[in-house]
Amino acid sequence: MSFEEIGIDNAYRVLAPRPTIIVTSINKKGEVNAAPFSFTMPVSMNPPLIAFASVKTHDTYKNIIETEEFVINIPNEDILKELWITGEKFPYGVNEIEKASLTQIDSKKVQPPKIEECIAAIECKVHWIKGAGDHDVIVGEVLQVSVQEDSLKDGLLDVEKIRPVLHLGGVNFVVGDHLRKVE
Numbered sequence: 001m002s003f004e005e006i007g008i009d010n011a012y013r014v015l016a017p018r019p020t021i022i023v024t025s026i027n028k029k030g031e032v033n034a035a036p037f038s039f040t041m042p043v044s045m046n047p048p049l050i051a052f053a054s055v056k057t058h059d060t061y062k063n064i065i066e067t068e069e070f071v072i073n074i075p076n077e078d079i080l081k082e083l084w085i086t087g088e089k090f091p092y093g094v095n096e097i098e099k100a101s102l103t104q105i106d107s108k109k110v111q112p113p114k115i116e117e118c119i120a121a122i123e124c125k126v127h128w129i130k131g132a133g134d135h136d137v138i139v140g141e142v143l144q145v146s147v148q149e150d151s152l153k154d155g156l157l158d159v160e161k162i163r164p165v166l167h168l169g170g171v172n173f174v175v176g177d178h179l180r181k182v183e
């Protein structure tokens with residue numbers, strides 16, 4: 001094996017496949033928005049904080065600036081096609097949950113709804129937002145976490161059953177059914 005140098009703009013391509021989320025948000029008028037993101041990670045356990053990065057032009061970003069709440073929905077293989085539809089560019093105010101024929105249900109602690117067909121929902125309020133190059137990092141404080149029944153095994157996501165979706169780049173996703181344990 002030998003390394004070859006590739007352009008620095010490919011760093012995120014090799015930090016992959018990445019967990020993919022659908023962020024739901026609302027604006028002041030109460031209009032709902034949904035969009036996929038894969039620049040995402042937990043950043044603190046106590047308090048529980050989760051971050052994702054968005055460009056400023058996304059409706060998601062505008063809504064979160066306006067209302068300071070959002071929900072991180074965790075999709076799985078069953079709704080990959082729908083996930084892709086939520087990533088299409090619709091005019092501001094259009095509800096991508098409806099466009100993708102998904103179902104919105106009330107969240108417990110925040111105004112933006114969660115997506116019924118997702119395997120988990122993490123309700124967040126903004127902790128801070130800070131510019132980072134061509135994206136802004138949005139850190140959310142977790143207020144509520146819900147998972148579909150039987151999605152956990154021994155406290156961990158039952159990945160062989162629920163088959164989460166990982167983003168490789170562009171139209172390419174990874175849905176792995178191999179579980180490898182670090183001994």
Ligand SMILES: Cc1cc2nc3c(=O)[nH]c(=O)nc-3n(C[C@H](O)[C@H](O)[C@H](O)COP(=O)(O)O)c2cc1C
Binds near residue numbers: 167
């Ligand atoms: C799988 C996937 C992952 C994406 N990840 C990101 C991301 O991490 N950050 C970002 O700014 N845009 C990301 N995008 C692009 C946005 O989802 C897309 O531009 C969307 O239309 C934005 O919607 P909105 O304007 O309704 O918020 C991703 C798209 C896809 C399909």
